[in-house]
Amino acid sequence: MRSFFSRKTVVLVIIFIVLFFIYFIFLNKTKPNQNNIVTSSIPKYEIIGKSVEGRPIEAFTFGNGNTRLLFAGGIHGGYEWNSVLLAYNFIDYLNANPNFVPKNMSITVIPSINPDGVYKIIGKEGRFSISDVPTISISEAPGRFNANGVDLNRNFDCKWQATSTWQNKIESAGNAPFSEPESRAVRDYILKNNPVAVIFWHSKSNAVYASQCKNGILPVTLDIMNAYSQSSGYPAVKTFTAYGTTGASDDWLASINIPALTVELETHGTIEWEKNLAGIKALINYFETNNTLK
Numbered sequence: 425m426r427s428f429f430s431r432k433t434v435v436l437v438i439i440f441i442v443l444f445f446i447y448f449i450f451l452n453k454t455k456p457n458q459n460n461i462v463t464s465s466i467p468k469y470e471i472i473g474k475s476v477e478g479r480p481i482e483a484f485t486f487g488n489g490n491t492r493l494l495f496a497g498g499i500h501g502g503y504e505w506n507s508v509l510l511a512y513n514f515i516d517y518l519n520a521n522p523n524f525v526p527k528n529m530s531i532t533v534i535p536s537i538n539p540d541g542v543y544k545i546i547g548k549e550g551r552f553s554i555s556d557v558p559t560i561s562i563s564e565a566p567g568r569f570n571a572n573g574v575d576l577n578r579n580f581d582c583k584w585q586a587t588s589t590w591q592n593k594i595e596s597a598g599n600a601p602f603s604e605p606e607s608r609a610v611r612d613y614i615l616k617n618n619p620v621a622v623i624f625w626h627s628k629s630n631a632v633y634a635s636q637c638k639n640g641i642l643p644v645t646l647d648i649m650n651a652y653s654q655s656s657g658y659p660a661v662k663t664f665t666a667y668g669t670t671g672a673s674d675d676w677l678a679s680i681n682i683p684a685l686t687v688e689l690e691t692h693g694t695i696e697w698e699k700n701l702a703g704i705k706a707l708i709n710y711f712e713t714n715n716t717l718k
């Protein structure tokens with residue numbers, strides 16, 4: 425009898441221990457998830473609009489602070505696919521470094537403003553990798569325009585004209601300012617979320633450009649142009665003079681008093697991550713300490 429009871433007791437103790445471990449494993453699995461909901465390690469994902477061909481235009485936001493920085497790639501689609509990959513690389517970095525965004529700030533990344541133009545070259549929607557990129561001739565600017573043949577970076581409401589220029593070429597700027605769904609999506613997102621600054625990544629002029637519409641360059645735009653330039657190594661250029669541009673996205677932002685930069689990568693095929701990370705850090709540093717400035 426004695427040995428029977430002790431065996432029963434042993435079995436009960438084992439069952440109890442097993443249940444105890446299952447309970448702890450369950451706790452460990454659920455607790456971090458509950459915490460993650462309130463930390464910045466999970467981005468807020470939004471579809472801010474659709475392209476002409478119905479592809480989603482995505483935004484990923486990290487952090488909960490009121491001082492929002494917005495970074496956007498791919499307004500020139502597959503022609504400047506490396507600006508899209510740079511933006512996705514930044515999203516990866518933010519996912520891997522949840523403490524990167526200071527408490528009073530948030531960072532939104534719109535990786536691909538012109539997804540139809542990207543699809544035309546890469547043949548993929550959303551995230552892609554460098555191995556997906558075919559060898560292309562850039563002379564004919566494949567994938568630069570949206571599916572209506574409009575240069576989206578000529579479709580914003582600053583000095584807009586129906587036709588504009590790119591290098592020595594004439595190109596369509598749409599039927600009116602914001603005639604295209606992609607530029608409307610970016611406009612509406614910006615007006616709703618009121619970022620302190622917006623950075624557009626392009627390629628390949630190897631420079632950081634300030635923005636202006638009719639009232640000159642905003643003082644903060646000059647500050648952040650210099651900050652990004654000095655830390656990244658891209659030369660700072662106050663005014664783009666190579667050819668006349670109308671309806672540019674960053675110049676529209678200047679017209680509504682939001683500092684904006686165009687950052688041009690050095691080539692059409694490189695991400696230049698370390699240089700841009702240094703530039704991003706300089707902007708965070710600037711706005712972390714000047715968070716009421718615009």
Ligand SMILES: [Zn+2]
Nearest residue numbers: 500504626627
């Ligand atoms: Zn461009």
